Amino acid sequence: MDSKTALLIYSRLLSIYPHTETHFLTFSNPYECLVMTILSAQTTDLTVNRVAPLLFERYPSPEALAGAEPEDVEELIRPTGFYHTKARHIIGSALVIVERFSGLVPNRMEELLSLPGVGRKTANIVLHHSFRVNAGVAVDTHVRRLSQRIGLSLSRDPNQIEQDLIRLYPQALWGEITYVLIRHGREVCDARRPACDICIIRDLCDYGTSEAREKKI
Structure with a gap:
């Protein structure tokens, strides 16, 4: 074509x-966008939007999520499916963000791809919706x-x-x-x-x- x-x-x-400009996932900052996009794999946006407020109430920042117990996170995100893997990914990503990026979600493709559970699809979504960057x-x-x-x-x-x-x-x-x-x-x-x-x-x-x-x- x-x-x-x-x-x-x-x-x-x-x-x-x-x-x-309508977002399928309802988030208010790059941290929420990243976590929710990871959680959205193999489930519906409706489910993620329902689970996210409880997750972010308990873990409102990368610093808070980085220190979370996997079992506690798994219980909160269980409805999204594949919750063992997803919990490992979002906690791991939060830890890298805290240790390598001063607690701020990075705004470059190669840096986002260094986060656990983040591929090009997730990175492109975060870059576009959180930073207005069209990298792909x-x-x-x-x-x-x-x-x-x-x-x-x-x-x-x-x-x-x-x-x-x-x-x-x-x-x-x-x-x-x-x-x-x-x-x-x-x-x-x-x-x-x-x-x-x-x-x-x-x-x-x-x-x-x-x-x-x-x-x-």
């Missing part, structure tokens, strides 16, 4: 999902699925998908393309039953046009 078509796709999606494109399950389905990328590898999206879109849009693809994936382009009949980008989508040909539409 060429950049012109990719930009048209973004423009159409933006027209129906205009609130580009956050590729979650929705972005991965839609990129392949639409034809924005032919790869199954999230890192390669990110590079393909970076090639197609100007840096100013790297954070927002994630937003519109996630919204479209949740509301129209479902994993099992994509609603192609109401899709605003059907004529630009590899899946939509191939389905139309198969049905002779």
Whole structure:
């Protein structure tokens, strides 16, 4: 796919999902953003938003979380699933932030990637929403699925998908393309039953046009 078509796709999606500053996770600072993004793996934003206030009431800062007992954190975040691993990651990240970054969540990609449990997806989300830095494109399950389905990328590898999206879109849009693809994936382009009949980008989508040909539409 060429950049012109990719930009048209973004423009159409933006027209129906205009609130580009809406966060799926509700946080108030980089520390909360980081922890909640780690917790959001393999669960819903609704669950994380429900659990987070209790977690941050008890551990309001990296310093507090760094000294937490894993069992206490696990109990608080249990509803998010994989709570043993997630507790280890958020406590470990807090400890590194305190020891290496003076208690402040770092605002550079390579520094964020040094934190336990933080990959490029999490780092990109934290950088974009907490620091307004577009260092790359956050590729979650929705972005991965839609990129392949639409034809924005032919790869199954999230890192390669990110590079393909970076090639197609100007840096100013790297954070927002994630937003519109996630919204479209949740509301129209479902994993099992994509609603192609109401899709605003059907004529630009590899899946939509191939389905139309198969049905002779």
